[in-house]
Amino acid sequence: QLLGEADRVQYDPEFQRRKKRLLDFDGIQTRELPRGFEGELRPYQKAGFDWLYFLHDFEFGGCLADDMGLGKTIETLAYLQSQKESGHVHKATLLVLPRSLLVNWQREAEKFTPGLSFYEYFGNQRAEDINAFDNYDLILTTYGVMLRDIEQLREYRFHYAILDESQAIKNPLAKTSKAARLLNADHRLVLTGTPVENSTFELWSQFAYLNPGLLGNLDYFKNEFGNPIERQGDENTSEFLRKMVYPFILRRTKDQVAPELPPRTERVIYADMDPAQLKFYNKTRDYYRAMLLGAIEEKGMNNARMQVLEGLLRLRQICNHPRLVQADFRGDSAKFELLIETIATLQSEGHKALIFSQFVQMLKIVREALDQRKIPYTYLDGRTQNRQERVDTFQNDPKIPFFLISLKAGGVGLNLTAADYVIHIDPWWNPAVEMQATDRTHRIGQDKPVFVYKLITRNSVEEKILQLQDKKKALVEQLISTESSFFKSLTAEDVSVLFS
DSSP states (O other), rough: OTTTGGGGOOOHHHHHHHHHHHTOOOOOOOOOTTTTOSSOOOHHHHHHHHHHHHHHTTTTEEEOOOOOSSSSHHHHHHHHHHHHTTTTTOSSEEEEEEEEGGGHHHHHHHHHHHHHHHEEOOGGGGSSSGGGGOSEEEEEEEEEHHHTTTHHTSSEEEEEEEEEEEEGGOSSSSHHHHHHHHEEEEEEEEEEEEOOOSOOHHHHHHHHHTTTTTTTOHHIIIIIIIIHHHOOOHHHHHHHHHHHHHGGGEOHHHHHTTSSSEEEEEEEEEEOOOOHHHHHHHHHHHHHHHHHHHHHHHOOGHHHHHHHHHHHHHHHHHHHHHHHTTTTOOOOOOOHHHHHHHHHHHHHHHHOOOEEEHHHHHHHHHHHHHHHTTTTEEETTTTOOHHHHHHHHHHOOOOEEEEEEEEHHHSSOOOOOTTOOEEEESOOOOHHHHHHHTTSSOOOOOOOOEEEEEETTTTTTTHHHEEEEEEEEHHHHHSOOOOOGGGGGOHHHHHHHHTT
């Protein structure tokens, strides 16, 4: 459809050449794996390897969007090794990633592609002369360093510029996203298990990096795709957008390609609030409800959003433990007691579990309880320095049954297959974030069934978060969101329901 309309516009000879190649396209060719790859690709990974060559040959950027835990890193390394052995590569490849993934990439490269040389471009040891990159195959850096050093990095012409966990550039207006688009490379690739989490604009941002111009400029995209899909729920426009990006996104789910993975069982476990906790919750809810509905009536929804978020935060904290809001609270928390009981049972049965919370203060309360009961554990939040050491301790020490992890700090980049249980103390608005956290253990290498427990306080805002998650899950699975971001679409009626 797009190619048929190409004659209506003026184009240069290069466009004419590419158009002819696409019209002559008769399928993705099978390629030989490189000699220097020390491992084995599963059939779906080999298909991904061949797809990366298709993108290379037709000079397109692409998004490898396989489910978390299916081995995107290994596929990419095998492909880069093959590129090196082709003899046509004379420049380094840039790999931009969250800092937490640096060690993981280094370990995987040493194991599967020891012939690839890499240079760590971060910290105080960064090379002043970027021409030194020519001495390496792979340049590893973080999103933070890329943003700070973009003026220098853009002076080098990379063979590939690859973004891992590319949801880091989902906001098209963020400085990190703009810096990524300034990188200079012959080819571009992004890796992510969640290419779209909330909004179609996240897709535009990644494609503005991968294939600039394919989806038009931001204003055009907003008028032609964003508004019709997100505000009007236009399924025809959504389907057309899906067709446009389909050749450039490769996504396989665990259910499709890895039936050998043990099953994952998810269970919601409810707790009823203790009397004192319920009284505190109702008092806080009624306070915010009266304040917010009055503020919305006076100032409008847009001017009351921060107060809405504050109110929701306080209610969610009380669901976990009232001490998060009132340090000298004397009563108990039903959910907290349920958590401690569950931990004791898992320990007695010889299981290992990951325990996630988005509130570091909640993890601190859990730590105090485990210390009192002399239950061993390891711990990780955003301030933890020796992350990999903590991971290795949990993975290899059978005497450490529990790993307490801040959801934001440990949701990506960690391989924790020693665990067979995952406990989410509190629900997060976006189900993709929780799925990423769960996939730290439910991934290739896992040989045990995985059980996921979500602790929910009954008759609270947490139950309403679950309902919102169910809505968003369908959008994530379709890749293109037909519902706008939760907070942006809040109405006065929604607020009334959330605080009911």
